[in-house]
Amino acid sequence: MASGKEVGERMILMVDDDPAQRRMTGAMLTAVNRRWIEAEGGSAALDVLNGPLGPRVSLVLLDLAMPDLDGMEVLARLRPARRDLPVIALTALGSVAHAVAAMRAGAQDFLIKPVAPERLETAIRAALSREGAERSRRRVSAPLAIDGFAALVARSPVTRGAIRLAARAARSTIPVLIEGESGVGKEVFARAIHAASDRAAGPFVAVNCGALPEMLVESILFGHEKGAFTGAVARRIGKFEEADGGVLFLDEIGDLPLGAQVKLLRAAQEGEVDPVGGARTIRTDIRLISATNRDLAAEVAAGRFREDLFYRIGVFPVTLPALRERREDIAPLAERFVARFAAQERKPVVGLDTAALALLTAAQWPGNVRQLENAIHRAVVLSEGALLGAADFSHIGPPAAGGHATRTSERQAFFDEDGHIRPLVEIEAAALEAALTRYGGAMSEAARRLGIGRSTLYRKTRGGTGQA
Numbered sequence: 001m002a003s004g005k006e007v008g009e010r011m012i013l014m015v016d017d018d019p020a021q022r023r024m025t026g027a028m029l030t031a032v033n034r035r036w037i038e039a040e041g042g043s044a045a046l047d048v049l050n051g052p053l054g055p056r057v058s059l060v061l062l063d064l065a066m067p068d069l070d071g072m073e074v075l076a077r078l079r080p081a082r083r084d085l086p087v088i089a090l091t092a093l094g095s096v097a098h099a100v101a102a103m104r105a106g107a108q109d110f111l112i113k114p115v116a117p118e119r120l121e122t123a124i125r126a127a128l129s130r131e132g133a134e135r136s137r138r139r140v141s142a143p144l145a146i147d148g149f150a151a152l153v154a155r156s157p158v159t160r161g162a163i164r165l166a167a168r169a170a171r172s173t174i175p176v177l178i179e180g181e182s183g184v185g186k187e188v189f190a191r192a193i194h195a196a197s198d199r200a201a202g203p204f205v206a207v208n209c210g211a212l213p214e215m216l217v218e219s220i221l222f223g224h225e226k227g228a229f230t231g232a233v234a235r236r237i238g239k240f241e242e243a244d245g246g247v248l249f250l251d252e253i254g255d256l257p258l259g260a261q262v263k264l265l266r267a268a269q270e271g272e273v274d275p276v277g278g279a280r281t282i283r284t285d286i287r288l289i290s291a292t293n294r295d296l297a298a299e300v301a302a303g304r305f306r307e308d309l310f311y312r313i314g315v316f317p318v319t320l321p322a323l324r325e326r327r328e329d330i331a332p333l334a335e336r337f338v339a340r341f342a343a344q345e346r347k348p349v350v351g352l353d354t355a356a357l358a359l360l361t362a363a364q365w366p367g368n369v370r371q372l373e374n375a376i377h378r379a380v381v382l383s384e385g386a387l388l389g390a391a392d393f394s395h396i397g398p399p400a401a402g403g404h405a406t407r408t409s410e411r412q413a414f415f416d417e418d419g420h421i422r423p424l425v426e427i428e429a430a431a432l433e434a435a436l437t438r439y440g441g442a443m444s445e446a447a448r449r450l451g452i453g454r455s456t457l458y459r460k461t462r463g464g465t466g467q468a
Protein backbone atom coordinates (compact mmCIF):
# COMPACT_ATOMS: atom_id res chain seq x y z
CA MET A 1 0.00 0.00 0.00
CA ALA A 2 1.13 3.49 -0.64
CA SER A 3 1.27 6.16 1.98
CA GLY A 4 0.84 9.64 0.63
CA LYS A 5 2.99 12.40 2.07
CA GLU A 6 2.29 15.66 0.37
CA VAL A 7 -0.24 15.54 -2.37
CA GLY A 8 0.47 18.26 -4.92
CA GLU A 9 0.35 18.75 -8.63
CA ARG A 10 3.20 16.51 -9.75
CA MET A 11 5.07 14.08 -7.55
CA ILE A 12 7.80 11.51 -7.41
CA LEU A 13 6.92 7.92 -6.66
CA MET A 14 9.59 6.30 -4.52
CA VAL A 15 9.49 2.50 -4.56
CA ASP A 16 11.56 0.60 -2.00
CA ASP A 17 10.87 -2.31 0.31
CA ASP A 18 13.33 -1.10 2.92
CA PRO A 19 11.68 1.38 5.35
CA ALA A 20 15.02 2.87 6.43
CA GLN A 21 15.96 3.53 2.81
CA ARG A 22 12.54 5.11 2.19
CA ARG A 23 13.00 7.40 5.18
CA MET A 24 16.45 8.45 3.96
CA THR A 25 15.38 9.10 0.39
CA GLY A 26 12.25 10.86 1.64
CA ALA A 27 14.33 13.21 3.78
CA MET A 28 16.53 14.02 0.80
CA LEU A 29 13.54 14.74 -1.41
CA THR A 30 11.93 16.93 1.20
CA ALA A 31 15.18 18.85 1.62
CA VAL A 32 15.09 19.84 -2.03
CA ASN A 33 11.38 20.62 -2.01
CA ARG A 34 10.28 17.72 -4.10
CA ARG A 35 6.80 16.35 -3.57
CA TRP A 36 6.80 12.63 -3.21
CA ILE A 37 4.81 9.56 -2.39
CA GLU A 38 6.10 6.14 -1.41
CA ALA A 39 5.32 2.53 -2.17
CA GLU A 40 6.75 -0.36 -0.20
CA GLY A 41 6.96 -2.82 -3.05
CA GLY A 42 6.39 -3.45 -6.74
CA SER A 43 2.67 -4.28 -6.53
CA ALA A 44 2.00 -1.25 -4.33
CA ALA A 45 3.80 0.90 -6.90
CA LEU A 46 1.62 -0.42 -9.72
CA ASP A 47 -1.48 0.21 -7.56
CA VAL A 48 -0.45 3.84 -7.16
CA LEU A 49 0.26 4.25 -10.86
CA ASN A 50 -3.06 2.69 -11.82
CA GLY A 51 -4.98 4.54 -9.12
CA PRO A 52 -6.27 8.12 -8.87
CA LEU A 53 -2.82 9.51 -8.02
CA GLY A 54 -1.21 7.79 -11.00
CA PRO A 55 -1.53 10.64 -13.50
CA ARG A 56 0.20 12.97 -11.05
CA VAL A 57 3.34 10.85 -10.83
CA SER A 58 6.02 12.48 -12.96
CA LEU A 59 8.96 10.27 -12.05
CA VAL A 60 9.62 6.90 -10.40
CA LEU A 61 12.60 6.15 -8.16
CA LEU A 62 12.65 2.40 -8.41
CA ASP A 63 14.59 0.01 -6.21
CA LEU A 64 15.43 -3.00 -8.32
CA ALA A 65 15.70 -5.68 -5.63
CA MET A 66 12.33 -6.14 -3.96
CA PRO A 67 10.79 -9.37 -2.70
CA ASP A 68 7.22 -9.21 -4.02
CA LEU A 69 7.62 -7.83 -7.52
CA ASP A 70 11.07 -6.69 -8.48
CA GLY A 71 11.96 -3.47 -10.27
CA MET A 72 12.39 -5.08 -13.68
CA GLU A 73 8.90 -6.52 -13.47
CA VAL A 74 7.49 -3.14 -12.44
CA LEU A 75 9.26 -1.53 -15.41
CA ALA A 76 7.85 -4.13 -17.78
CA ARG A 77 4.32 -3.65 -16.48
CA LEU A 78 4.25 0.12 -16.31
CA ARG A 79 5.81 0.70 -19.72
CA PRO A 80 2.88 -0.09 -22.03
CA ALA A 81 0.60 2.42 -20.30
CA ARG A 82 3.12 5.04 -19.19
CA ARG A 83 5.83 5.14 -21.83
CA ASP A 84 6.60 8.75 -21.11
CA LEU A 85 7.20 8.23 -17.39
CA PRO A 86 10.88 8.66 -16.46
CA VAL A 87 12.25 5.95 -14.18
CA ILE A 88 15.49 6.09 -12.20
CA ALA A 89 16.65 2.66 -11.06
CA LEU A 90 18.32 2.27 -7.67
CA THR A 91 20.63 -0.59 -7.00
CA ALA A 92 23.23 -1.79 -4.54
CA LEU A 93 26.88 -1.85 -5.47
CA GLY A 94 27.67 -5.24 -6.97
CA SER A 95 24.42 -5.47 -8.87
CA VAL A 96 25.22 -2.82 -11.42
CA ALA A 97 24.49 -5.38 -14.12
CA HIS A 98 20.83 -5.20 -13.05
CA ALA A 99 20.85 -1.46 -13.41
CA VAL A 100 22.26 -1.85 -16.88
CA ALA A 101 19.45 -4.28 -17.71
CA ALA A 102 16.97 -1.76 -16.31
CA MET A 103 18.34 0.98 -18.55
CA ARG A 104 17.93 -1.31 -21.52
CA ALA A 105 14.36 -1.94 -20.41
CA GLY A 106 13.64 1.77 -20.49
CA ALA A 107 14.91 3.35 -17.26
CA GLN A 108 16.47 6.78 -17.83
CA ASP A 109 19.23 6.52 -15.29
CA PHE A 110 20.54 4.48 -12.44
CA LEU A 111 21.97 5.31 -9.05
CA ILE A 112 24.06 3.15 -6.78
CA LYS A 113 23.07 3.10 -3.11
CA PRO A 114 23.89 4.86 -0.88
CA VAL A 115 23.05 7.86 -3.02
CA ALA A 116 24.51 11.27 -2.27
CA PRO A 117 21.78 13.97 -2.05
CA GLU A 118 23.34 16.10 -4.81
CA ARG A 119 23.58 13.11 -7.12
CA LEU A 120 19.94 12.23 -6.49
CA GLU A 121 18.79 15.76 -7.22
CA THR A 122 20.91 16.00 -10.37
CA ALA A 123 19.52 12.73 -11.67
CA ILE A 124 15.96 13.84 -10.94
CA ARG A 125 16.48 17.17 -12.64
CA ALA A 126 18.04 15.52 -15.68
CA ALA A 127 15.31 12.88 -15.91
CA LEU A 128 12.52 15.44 -15.61
CA SER A 129 13.98 17.88 -18.10
CA ARG A 130 15.68 15.63 -20.61
CA GLU A 131 13.10 12.93 -20.60
CA GLY A 132 10.16 15.27 -20.34
CA ALA A 133 6.83 13.94 -21.37
CA GLU A 134 6.71 15.92 -24.57
CA ARG A 135 9.89 14.56 -26.06
CA SER A 136 9.07 11.01 -25.08
CA ARG A 137 5.66 11.24 -26.64
CA ARG A 138 7.18 12.49 -29.85
CA ARG A 139 9.67 9.67 -29.79
CA VAL A 140 7.18 6.95 -29.11
CA SER A 141 4.76 8.03 -31.80
CA ALA A 142 7.57 8.22 -34.38
CA PRO A 143 7.89 5.14 -36.55
CA LEU A 144 11.02 3.04 -36.08
CA ALA A 145 13.52 5.33 -37.72
CA ILE A 146 15.96 3.37 -39.81
CA ASP A 147 16.52 6.05 -42.46
CA GLY A 148 19.88 6.83 -40.95
CA PHE A 149 20.82 3.24 -41.62
CA ALA A 150 19.53 3.00 -45.16
CA ALA A 151 22.85 4.14 -46.58
CA LEU A 152 24.69 1.25 -44.96
CA VAL A 153 25.41 -1.95 -46.83
CA ALA A 154 24.02 -4.88 -44.87
CA ARG A 155 23.51 -8.18 -46.62
CA SER A 156 24.78 -10.48 -43.88
CA PRO A 157 22.49 -11.47 -41.02
CA VAL A 158 24.98 -10.19 -38.42
CA THR A 159 25.13 -6.71 -39.96
CA ARG A 160 21.34 -6.63 -40.24
CA GLY A 161 21.12 -7.66 -36.61
CA ALA A 162 23.50 -4.86 -35.61
CA ILE A 163 21.39 -2.35 -37.56
CA ARG A 164 18.20 -3.51 -35.87
CA LEU A 165 19.84 -3.13 -32.47
CA ALA A 166 21.29 0.27 -33.31
CA ALA A 167 17.93 1.47 -34.68
CA ARG A 168 16.33 0.53 -31.37
CA ALA A 169 19.02 2.39 -29.47
CA ALA A 170 18.45 5.41 -31.69
CA ARG A 171 14.95 5.85 -30.29
CA SER A 172 16.19 6.21 -26.72
CA THR A 173 18.86 8.30 -25.06
CA ILE A 174 20.79 5.29 -23.79
CA PRO A 175 24.56 5.63 -24.09
CA VAL A 176 25.67 3.23 -26.83
CA LEU A 177 29.03 1.47 -27.00
CA ILE A 178 30.02 0.29 -30.48
CA GLU A 179 32.61 -2.45 -30.40
CA GLY A 180 34.65 -3.71 -33.32
CA GLU A 181 38.03 -3.81 -35.02
CA SER A 182 39.45 -0.80 -36.75
CA GLY A 183 37.66 0.04 -40.00
CA VAL A 184 34.52 -2.08 -39.42
CA GLY A 185 32.22 0.92 -39.61
CA LYS A 186 31.87 2.09 -36.01
CA GLU A 187 31.73 5.75 -36.92
CA VAL A 188 29.23 5.28 -39.75
CA PHE A 189 27.01 3.40 -37.30
CA ALA A 190 27.32 6.19 -34.75
CA ARG A 191 26.33 8.73 -37.40
CA ALA A 192 23.39 6.57 -38.42
CA ILE A 193 22.17 6.40 -34.81
CA HIS A 194 22.41 10.18 -34.61
CA ALA A 195 20.56 10.62 -37.90
CA ALA A 196 17.79 8.26 -36.80
CA SER A 197 17.38 9.84 -33.37
CA ASP A 198 15.38 12.82 -32.23
CA ARG A 199 18.70 14.68 -31.99
CA ALA A 200 19.25 14.50 -35.74
CA ALA A 201 18.92 18.28 -36.01
CA GLY A 202 21.54 18.72 -33.28
CA PRO A 203 25.29 18.47 -33.80
CA PHE A 204 27.29 15.25 -34.22
CA VAL A 205 30.74 15.82 -32.74
CA ALA A 206 33.34 13.08 -33.18
CA VAL A 207 36.48 12.87 -31.07
CA ASN A 208 39.21 10.29 -31.57
CA CYS A 209 40.39 9.83 -27.99
CA GLY A 210 43.41 7.85 -29.22
CA ALA A 211 44.72 10.83 -31.14
CA LEU A 212 44.41 13.42 -28.36
CA PRO A 213 47.72 14.61 -26.94
CA GLU A 214 47.70 13.45 -23.32
CA MET A 215 48.37 16.95 -21.97
CA LEU A 216 45.37 18.41 -23.75
CA VAL A 217 42.74 15.69 -23.37
CA GLU A 218 40.79 17.49 -20.66
CA SER A 219 40.98 20.88 -22.27
CA ILE A 220 39.77 19.50 -25.60
CA LEU A 221 36.88 17.55 -24.05
CA PHE A 222 35.81 19.99 -21.37
CA GLY A 223 37.20 23.30 -22.60
CA HIS A 224 39.45 25.73 -20.79
CA GLU A 225 39.38 29.27 -19.51
CA LYS A 226 41.68 31.95 -20.76
CA GLY A 227 45.00 31.68 -18.92
CA ALA A 228 44.27 28.19 -17.57
CA PHE A 229 47.74 27.12 -18.66
CA THR A 230 50.63 28.44 -20.74
CA GLY A 231 49.33 28.86 -24.24
CA ALA A 232 45.68 29.17 -23.24
CA VAL A 233 45.39 32.64 -24.72
CA ALA A 234 41.65 32.54 -25.11
CA ARG A 235 38.71 30.68 -23.65
CA ARG A 236 38.02 27.54 -25.63
CA ILE A 237 34.83 25.55 -25.54
CA GLY A 238 35.17 21.81 -25.16
CA LYS A 239 33.69 19.02 -27.25
CA PHE A 240 30.94 18.50 -24.67
CA GLU A 241 29.69 22.05 -25.11
CA GLU A 242 30.09 21.80 -28.86
CA ALA A 243 27.87 18.71 -28.89
CA ASP A 244 25.19 20.29 -26.69
CA GLY A 245 21.76 19.20 -27.88
CA GLY A 246 23.28 16.50 -30.07
CA VAL A 247 25.59 13.51 -29.98
CA LEU A 248 29.17 13.28 -28.76
CA PHE A 249 30.97 10.37 -30.40
CA LEU A 250 34.01 9.24 -28.42
CA ASP A 251 36.04 6.97 -30.65
CA GLU A 252 38.76 4.77 -29.09
CA ILE A 253 37.43 5.58 -25.65
CA GLY A 254 39.73 2.92 -24.17
CA ASP A 255 42.66 5.26 -24.87
CA LEU A 256 41.49 7.94 -22.44
CA PRO A 257 43.89 8.52 -19.54
CA LEU A 258 42.44 7.67 -16.10
CA GLY A 259 42.33 11.33 -15.01
CA ALA A 260 40.12 12.26 -17.93
CA GLN A 261 37.95 9.20 -17.24
CA VAL A 262 36.99 10.59 -13.82
CA LYS A 263 35.84 13.85 -15.36
CA LEU A 264 34.09 12.03 -18.18
CA LEU A 265 32.14 9.94 -15.69
CA ARG A 266 30.85 13.08 -13.99
CA ALA A 267 29.98 14.64 -17.31
CA ALA A 268 28.20 11.49 -18.49
CA GLN A 269 26.34 11.01 -15.22
CA GLU A 270 25.38 14.53 -14.39
CA GLY A 271 25.66 16.37 -17.66
CA GLU A 272 28.03 18.82 -15.98
CA VAL A 273 31.50 19.75 -17.13
CA ASP A 274 34.16 21.84 -15.45
CA PRO A 275 36.39 23.64 -17.95
CA VAL A 276 40.09 23.49 -17.06
CA GLY A 277 41.17 26.44 -14.92
CA GLY A 278 37.66 27.71 -14.38
CA ALA A 279 35.41 27.99 -11.38
CA ARG A 280 32.29 27.63 -13.49
CA THR A 281 30.37 24.43 -14.04
CA ILE A 282 28.62 24.13 -17.36
CA ARG A 283 25.48 22.07 -17.91
CA THR A 284 25.24 20.21 -21.17
CA ASP A 285 22.65 17.97 -22.72
CA ILE A 286 24.44 15.42 -24.83
CA ARG A 287 23.95 11.89 -25.89
CA LEU A 288 27.08 9.80 -25.63
CA ILE A 289 28.04 7.21 -28.22
CA SER A 290 31.40 5.57 -27.62
CA ALA A 291 33.44 3.17 -29.67
CA THR A 292 36.32 0.88 -28.92
CA ASN A 293 38.44 -1.66 -30.75
CA ARG A 294 39.63 -3.08 -27.46
CA ASP A 295 37.99 -5.43 -25.02
CA LEU A 296 36.97 -2.84 -22.45
CA ALA A 297 36.00 -5.44 -19.87
CA ALA A 298 39.58 -6.72 -20.04
CA GLU A 299 40.86 -3.14 -19.74
CA VAL A 300 38.74 -2.79 -16.60
CA ALA A 301 40.17 -6.02 -15.21
CA ALA A 302 43.68 -4.75 -15.93
CA GLY A 303 42.96 -1.49 -14.07
CA ARG A 304 43.34 0.68 -17.15
CA PHE A 305 39.70 1.61 -17.49
CA ARG A 306 37.35 2.68 -14.68
CA GLU A 307 34.67 0.16 -13.95
CA ASP A 308 32.04 2.78 -13.09
CA LEU A 309 32.67 4.55 -16.40
CA PHE A 310 32.49 1.26 -18.26
CA TYR A 311 29.05 0.57 -16.81
CA ARG A 312 27.94 4.10 -17.58
CA ILE A 313 28.98 4.14 -21.23
CA GLY A 314 28.54 0.46 -21.99
CA VAL A 315 24.87 0.17 -21.17
CA PHE A 316 23.93 -0.73 -24.70
CA PRO A 317 26.70 -2.52 -26.58
CA VAL A 318 26.46 -2.96 -30.34
CA THR A 319 29.12 -5.27 -31.75
CA LEU A 320 30.22 -4.99 -35.36
CA PRO A 321 31.95 -8.18 -36.47
CA ALA A 322 35.12 -8.09 -38.58
CA LEU A 323 34.52 -8.09 -42.33
CA ARG A 324 35.99 -11.63 -42.65
CA GLU A 325 33.21 -12.81 -40.32
CA ARG A 326 30.46 -11.48 -42.60
CA ARG A 327 31.69 -12.22 -46.08
CA GLU A 328 28.23 -11.75 -47.62
CA ASP A 329 28.77 -8.00 -47.20
CA ILE A 330 31.97 -7.94 -49.25
CA ALA A 331 30.49 -8.07 -52.78
CA PRO A 332 27.78 -5.42 -52.23
CA LEU A 333 30.29 -3.17 -50.44
CA ALA A 334 32.79 -3.62 -53.28
CA GLU A 335 30.15 -2.74 -55.87
CA ARG A 336 29.10 0.31 -53.88
CA PHE A 337 32.71 1.50 -53.70
CA VAL A 338 33.33 0.86 -57.40
CA ALA A 339 30.35 3.04 -58.31
CA ARG A 340 31.44 5.78 -55.92
CA PHE A 341 35.08 5.93 -57.01
CA ALA A 342 34.31 5.53 -60.70
CA ALA A 343 32.14 8.66 -60.45
CA GLN A 344 34.64 10.49 -58.28
CA GLU A 345 37.63 9.66 -60.50
CA ARG A 346 35.66 9.94 -63.76
CA LYS A 347 36.63 6.42 -64.85
CA PRO A 348 34.48 4.16 -67.04
CA VAL A 349 34.62 1.25 -64.53
CA VAL A 350 31.22 -0.39 -64.00
CA GLY A 351 31.96 -3.43 -61.83
CA LEU A 352 34.14 -6.38 -60.93
CA ASP A 353 34.63 -9.65 -62.78
CA THR A 354 33.96 -13.03 -61.16
CA ALA A 355 37.61 -13.73 -60.36
CA ALA A 356 38.04 -10.36 -58.67
CA LEU A 357 34.88 -10.87 -56.62
CA ALA A 358 36.05 -14.34 -55.59
CA LEU A 359 39.44 -12.97 -54.54
CA LEU A 360 37.95 -10.11 -52.54
CA THR A 361 35.39 -12.39 -50.90
CA ALA A 362 38.09 -14.81 -49.74
CA ALA A 363 40.64 -12.25 -48.49
CA GLN A 364 41.30 -11.70 -44.79
CA TRP A 365 40.79 -7.90 -44.62
CA PRO A 366 42.63 -7.13 -41.38
CA GLY A 367 41.74 -3.47 -42.01
CA ASN A 368 38.08 -4.36 -42.64
CA VAL A 369 35.75 -2.16 -44.68
CA ARG A 370 38.20 0.73 -44.79
CA GLN A 371 40.87 -1.52 -46.31
CA LEU A 372 38.40 -2.82 -48.89
CA GLU A 373 37.40 0.74 -49.70
CA ASN A 374 41.05 1.76 -50.20
CA ALA A 375 41.79 -1.32 -52.31
CA ILE A 376 38.89 -0.51 -54.63
CA HIS A 377 39.84 3.15 -54.83
CA ARG A 378 43.37 2.21 -55.87
CA ALA A 379 42.11 -0.37 -58.39
CA VAL A 380 39.68 2.12 -59.95
CA VAL A 381 42.40 4.73 -60.30
CA LEU A 382 44.77 2.24 -61.99
CA SER A 383 42.22 0.43 -64.14
CA GLU A 384 41.90 0.87 -67.88
CA GLY A 385 38.80 -1.23 -68.63
CA ALA A 386 35.14 -1.49 -67.67
CA LEU A 387 35.54 -4.36 -65.20
CA LEU A 388 38.06 -4.71 -62.42
CA GLY A 389 39.85 -8.09 -62.53
CA ALA A 390 41.83 -10.15 -60.05
CA ALA A 391 45.05 -8.62 -61.37
CA ASP A 392 43.88 -5.23 -60.12
CA PHE A 393 44.04 -6.60 -56.58
CA SER A 394 47.41 -8.33 -56.71
CA HIS A 395 48.48 -6.51 -53.55
CA ILE A 396 45.69 -8.12 -51.52
CA GLY A 397 47.18 -11.01 -49.57
CA PRO A 398 45.83 -14.53 -50.22
CA PRO A 399 43.47 -16.03 -47.65
CA ALA A 400 45.25 -17.76 -44.77
CA ALA A 401 45.72 -21.41 -45.76
CA GLY A 402 44.32 -23.73 -43.13
CA GLY A 403 44.95 -21.15 -40.47
CA HIS A 404 48.75 -21.30 -40.94
CA ALA A 405 50.79 -18.23 -41.61
CA THR A 406 52.36 -19.16 -44.89
CA ARG A 407 53.60 -15.93 -46.33
CA THR A 408 57.35 -15.37 -46.17
CA SER A 409 57.01 -12.04 -44.41
CA GLU A 410 54.79 -13.60 -41.75
CA ARG A 411 57.22 -16.46 -41.34
CA GLN A 412 60.06 -14.02 -40.82
CA ALA A 413 58.06 -11.92 -38.38
CA PHE A 414 56.94 -14.80 -36.20
CA PHE A 415 59.54 -17.58 -36.62
CA ASP A 416 63.34 -17.72 -36.68
CA GLU A 417 65.42 -19.57 -39.29
CA ASP A 418 65.06 -22.82 -37.35
CA GLY A 419 61.31 -22.56 -37.44
CA HIS A 420 60.96 -21.67 -33.74
CA ILE A 421 58.63 -18.94 -32.58
CA ARG A 422 60.45 -15.68 -31.85
CA PRO A 423 60.35 -14.04 -28.40
CA LEU A 424 57.34 -11.74 -27.99
CA VAL A 425 59.49 -8.61 -27.68
CA GLU A 426 60.96 -9.30 -31.12
CA ILE A 427 57.55 -9.91 -32.63
CA GLU A 428 56.33 -6.68 -31.07
CA ALA A 429 59.34 -4.77 -32.36
CA ALA A 430 58.73 -6.14 -35.86
CA ALA A 431 55.05 -5.18 -35.65
CA LEU A 432 55.85 -1.64 -34.53
CA GLU A 433 58.42 -1.24 -37.26
CA ALA A 434 56.10 -2.65 -39.90
CA ALA A 435 53.31 -0.30 -38.79
CA LEU A 436 55.53 2.78 -38.81
CA THR A 437 56.91 1.89 -42.23
CA ARG A 438 53.45 1.12 -43.59
CA TYR A 439 52.01 4.47 -42.45
CA GLY A 440 55.05 6.54 -43.39
CA GLY A 441 55.98 7.28 -39.77
CA ALA A 442 52.55 8.74 -38.94
CA MET A 443 52.37 7.90 -35.23
CA SER A 444 48.61 8.47 -34.82
CA GLU A 445 47.65 6.28 -37.73
CA ALA A 446 50.17 3.57 -36.79
CA ALA A 447 48.92 3.58 -33.18
CA ARG A 448 45.31 3.46 -34.31
CA ARG A 449 45.97 0.53 -36.62
CA LEU A 450 47.93 -1.31 -33.93
CA GLY A 451 45.00 -0.77 -31.57
CA ILE A 452 47.10 1.04 -28.96
CA GLY A 453 47.20 4.61 -27.73
CA ARG A 454 49.58 7.04 -29.35
CA SER A 455 51.34 7.63 -26.06
CA THR A 456 51.86 3.89 -25.70
CA LEU A 457 53.39 3.78 -29.17
CA TYR A 458 55.68 6.70 -28.30
CA ARG A 459 56.73 4.95 -25.12
CA LYS A 460 57.37 1.65 -26.84
CA THR A 461 59.40 3.16 -29.66
CA ARG A 462 61.25 5.64 -27.46
CA GLY A 463 62.02 3.29 -24.58
CA GLY A 464 62.82 0.36 -26.85
CA THR A 465 60.36 -2.43 -27.31
CA GLY A 466 62.35 -4.77 -25.11
CA GLN A 467 60.98 -2.96 -22.07
CA ALA A 468 57.69 -3.96 -20.59
Ligand SMILES: Nc1ncnc2c1ncn2[C@@H]1O[C@H](COP(=O)(O)OP(=O)(O)OP(=O)(O)O)[C@@H](O)[C@H]1O
Pocket: 151, 152, 153, 154, 180, 181, 182, 183, 184, 185, 186, 187, 188, 189, 251, 293, 333, 369, 370, 373, 448
Ligand atom coordinates in the same frame (compact mmCIF):
# COMPACT_ATOMS: atom_id res chain seq x y z
N1 LIG B 1 28.04 -1.08 -43.69
C1 LIG B 1 28.70 -0.17 -44.41
N2 LIG B 1 28.18 0.30 -45.55
C2 LIG B 1 28.86 1.22 -46.28
N3 LIG B 1 30.05 1.72 -45.95
C3 LIG B 1 30.62 1.30 -44.82
C4 LIG B 1 29.98 0.33 -43.99
N4 LIG B 1 30.77 0.08 -42.94
C5 LIG B 1 31.86 0.85 -43.10
N5 LIG B 1 31.78 1.60 -44.22
C6 LIG B 1 32.83 2.52 -44.73
O1 LIG B 1 34.08 2.03 -44.28
C7 LIG B 1 34.93 3.06 -43.84
C8 LIG B 1 35.37 2.82 -42.44
O2 LIG B 1 34.27 2.99 -41.55
P1 LIG B 1 34.41 3.75 -40.16
O3 LIG B 1 35.33 4.92 -40.26
O4 LIG B 1 33.04 3.97 -39.65
O5 LIG B 1 35.14 2.60 -39.33
P2 LIG B 1 35.58 2.61 -37.80
O6 LIG B 1 35.26 1.27 -37.26
O7 LIG B 1 35.02 3.80 -37.11
O8 LIG B 1 37.15 2.73 -37.95
P3 LIG B 1 38.21 3.18 -36.82
O9 LIG B 1 38.10 2.21 -35.70
O10 LIG B 1 39.51 3.02 -37.55
O11 LIG B 1 37.90 4.58 -36.46
C9 LIG B 1 34.16 4.35 -44.01
O12 LIG B 1 34.55 5.00 -45.19
C10 LIG B 1 32.71 3.91 -44.12
O13 LIG B 1 31.98 4.76 -44.93
